[in-house]
Amino acid sequence: MHVHVWEISGFVKLNRKYAIFLEKTIKQQFGSFRRFSKDCKVYRRTISRACQREGGGFIKMSSLFKFTDYLGLKRGRVEKHIEFFRDSRVGAYGRTYELNFPFIITPKAIRLVSHIVGDGSVYKDCIRYSQNDASYIKKLSEEVVNPLGELKIGVHYRDGMFKEQVFDIPMVLAKCVSKYLEISLGDYKRPIFLEKCLNLPRDFKVQVLAAFMVDEGHVPKKKISMSDRRIVERLCDIVDSLGYKRANIRFERYPQRYKGKIYYPEMYSFVLLGKGIRDFSNDLKRAVGRYGSSLNLWNKQGELENTVKSHNYIFLEKHEKAKNLRMNISSLARKEKVIQRSSIIRQFNANPDNIDFILKTLVNKHEISRIGHGVYSYDK
Structure with a gap:
């Protein structure tokens, strides 16, 4: 899972040793x-710059490979x-990164670009992420692209009051991932991004x-x-592929206030x-152990741990088993048309009291x- 440097646009600088080799x-x-x-x-002048004889050494990618191919x-x-x-060679968006190519697509890279879908904005020259606290995504970005500066x-x-923090997600990262997934930068805000992610490994x-x-x-x-x-539906596809139990999608309206007015x-x-x-x-814990603490839920990690602790999983597992048993008995009745309590107990090796409760439930339904x-006979 990698992207070669010539597959994306940008400006590069060769190390001094190879620049001398090119000149010779x-x-x-x-x-x-x-x-x-x-x-x-x-x-x-471009060739001379690539050989670090003038202009600092940064040249356009396409120009470098045009003459090295020659x-x-x-x-x-x-x-x-x-x-x-x-x-870019110069300018506001000309941040410099010390990267190894080919660029390896990692879970950290996918995590970064996934934040574009929710709180990101895609512009021509930058991709901007807005949150109350952008320090977490800043730290993760520095781990992935290794910038020379902070x-x-x-x-x-x-109105003179704090609204949000904003952080520019490194374009080189967005370019590499979009190239690997075969999407455009604008597709990060569309369902196709999640459709492509559906084919990625579990982590x-x-x-x-x-x-x-x-x-x-x-x-x-x-x-x-x-x-x-559509984005929620594609995200549910990912949840299902991970085997996580979930409820169905619901339509809701939430009252929100904007500029003194309430809308829904x-x-x-x-x-x-x-x-x-x-x-x-549990999967997040494994990811943290494998890739580092920057892949947890950041400022919501404590809430996640408390939520998990609040559940009675013994009860949930018993409830899940009872639900599956009821579905199996219902399916058997649909197939056989007539079923007997004694044969059901033997077939499913189940507690008689549980079978009696399920049969009563199916009768009531x-x-x-x-x-x-x-x-009992099948009614439907």
């Missing part, structure tokens, strides 16, 4: 930069000598759900709510059931009728 190779084969520039159709150099070897990457967090104010899908729980979740209620039904936006939500939230918590002592 060009002069040996062509005599001068001027002649080589004319033959390969790349500006002489020299007959293998792209994989050139890639390994890239020392730094920038989204990444900055901005602050938004409204990756757990982090997708974790991002939604942080941004759009109410942990004590075990609920995730969003206004886009349409929301779609689903709830993780007791066993589902426990399994999710008009699924079966009692036609004799311990004999």
Whole structure:
């Protein structure tokens, strides 16, 4: 699971040793930069900059591989000598990262871009994440892209009061993941992103759900709510693929105040059931043990632990077994048309009192009728 540097756009700087090698190779084969520039159709100044003779060494990706291809150099070897990457050669978005290529897609990378769906905004030159506390995503970003300097967090104010913190998710990360998933940057806000994530390994899908729980979740209620039904449906597909028990999607309206007025936006939500939230918590613990503490629920981790502790899982497991037994007996009645209490007890090796309770429940639901002592017929 990786992306090569030539598959994305950006500006790169080679290490000094390879820059010297390029200069020697060009002069040996062509005599001068001027002649080589004319033959390969790349500006002489660009070639000179790549060899670190002027301008600091950062050049456009496409230009680098255009002239190294002309020299007959293998792209994989050139890639390994890239020392730094920038989204732009100069300017506000020209942050510098010390990355190794090919870039490996990890659960941390997927966790980062998954936050774009909920509280992220995609612009032409940047992807911005807004939250009350953006320090967690800043720390995770620094672990993934290894910036030369500290990444900055901005602050938004409204009417002179604190509104939220804002953080620019590194574009190089978003580009690499979108290339691997074969989507555009704008697709991070669309259901297709989650459709692509559905095919990822388990550890990756757990982090997708974790991002939604942080941004759009109410942990004590075990609920995730969003206004886009299609995104909620795709997220439920991921939950189902992980084997987490959940309730069906519900349509709700929540009163919200904006600029002094109350309105009721349409929301779609689903709830993780007791066993589902426990399994999710266990998977997160394994992820933290394997990849580090930045992959838990951040400021909501304490709420998750308290929610898991509050459930009586012995009762839940008994309830689940009883539910499955009732479904099996109902299915048997539908198939056989006539069933006997004694044969059901032997077939399912179940407690007679439990069987009596289930048979009574099915009678009350008009699924079966009692036609004799311990004999029942299917009604529907």
